[in-house]
Ligand SMILES: Cc1cc2nc3c(=O)[nH]c(=O)nc-3n(C[C@H](O)[C@H](O)[C@H](O)COP(=O)(O)OP(=O)(O)OC[C@H]3O[C@@H](n4cnc5c(N)ncnc54)[C@H](O)[C@@H]3O)c2cc1C
């Protein structure tokens with residue numbers, strides 16, 4: 001049995017892992033988490049995938065338990081502003097793609113689109129977001145969507161097993177530091193040993209396996225399995241075990257960010273329930289609404305703009321409310337460890353890998369890694385099959401998301417600065433150019449997107465292609481000679497549903513202010 005687990009690092013990755021493993025394995029596993037008292041965590045205001053609800057469900061937590069404690073709000077989409085041209089925006093929503101006669105509605109939209117807005121013609125969420133509404137009524141009733149919430153056959157499935165079966169209509173925004181604090185209490189109450197100290201060195205045996213970590217004040221801590229959640233430092237995996245890091249910077253050049261937390265009266269401002277990604281001269285700015293403040297930051301490539309200029313741009317973007325906010329400059333390590341599981345050490349979180357937060361994939365990577373590790377948990381035979389399966393799953397998810405992000409830049413019509421022009425000529429990950437060729441005559445489907453599980457359904461790829469507008473796509477030839485009346489009825493049904501929802505849903509702020 002492997003039942004002594006040592007986690008090094010107390011950011012989002014460390015505490016999500018500790019709490020999930022306690023919920024999964026109870027007292028059959030002994031967990032010690034060591035975190036530095038002075039090295040900070042990266043967590044800024046964070047946005048997630050909708051799948052994160054499975055994590056909270058697994059821990060037995062309801063929204064009213066954790067959301068108010070983390071100043072959380074709902075995220076119904078990512079809103080992309082100015083990626084095509086100044087003043088243009090589109091949504092990548094959490095919403096089941098409708099299909100008519102075997103073709104996604106977006107394909108019909110290319111042939112028959114009632115207006116120039118694919119997002120508002122094909123989905124109801126964009127109008128709900130524009131009106132600043134909550135997807136739940138004040139009594140908690142969720143808007144009726146074609147998805148299954150809590151159905152028995154879905155219990156216990158991992159995210160990859162869930163994919164394609166349902167699409168939940170929202171994700172979350174929350175304060176990462178508050179979530180880490182919440183999960184600390186959850187974990188410690190369930191028996192996780194919490195040590196605040198620095199790991200100063202790592203002991204290896206003659207085979208190079210970890211036998212213990214040495215701390216400044218608490219001596220040696222040893223276990224069977226070591227989980228490296230030390231962030232970009234990779235203290236165990238990359239430093240002690242010397243596992244190489246594969247950089248993605250040749251295809252994704254953004255390597256820096258500057259973040260601000262801006263206190264705000266959200267009742268007055270109102271909550272637009274989505275993450276906004278506003279394109280800038282050398283990157284993009286995120287805006288994340290939380291209860292009591294807005295999290296914002298400029299993600300940029302330092303080859304194109306200096307940190308000082310990025311901070312100045314961000315402050316101008318936010319306006320006077322940012323005057324007293326302290327800027328947090330972050331250097332990002334973009335790419336992944338060649339293998340995230342090496343010998344008796346598994347890197348989770350930023351140690352394992354990271355891509356810029358354009359589609360909020362950091363916490364999704366952590367959640368996926370935890371589910372895969374729980375599924376492939378080793379015994380003392382250290383069977384290679386479990387390790388190899390785990391490493392393949394982690395590599396695929398990150399490589400797939402890298403392609404998805406590159407599509408945003410290659411697809412963006414804007415080319416008004418060197419940064420955006422270079423995005424069109426930069427090397428692409430293997431296979432993407434061929435896939436884009438196929439999508440020019442038929443929007444992405446399960447047979448033409450990145451072929452391994454990477455968290456994004458085919459409709460997500462279609463939204464980016466249609467929204468960014470730089471790649472010309474044509475309707476499928478079959479639809480040109482097909483009867484479109486069923487598609488027309490579907491567009492009409494969406495219009496009616498949108499009209500009904502925008503009349504009946506409460507304001508997002510009102511929903512959160514009564515949630516407890
Ligand atoms: C600019 C930016 C924006 C982001 N936005 C999003 C988003 O919107 N959505 C999303 O899902 N993800 C986002 N992410 C990613 C997300 O922040 C991370 O995935 C998440 O915070 C996990 O970080 P971590 O726990 O791996 O590392 P960290 O937060 O860096 O934590 C590392 C921990 O290790 C400890 N440590 C380090 N060295 C030692 C040592 N020697 N001894 C003891 N302890 C040590 C530190 O004290 C700390 O506790 C973003 C990341 C960045 C950089």
Ligand SMILES: N[C@H](Cc1c[nH]c2cc(Cl)ccc12)C(=O)O
Pocket residue numbers: 049050051052076077078092093094095167168359455456457460
């Ligand atoms: N696994 C899916 C991924 C997904 C589906 N739609 C979206 C929209 C946005 Cl903005 C991000 C991710 C996804 C999920 O989490 O729902």
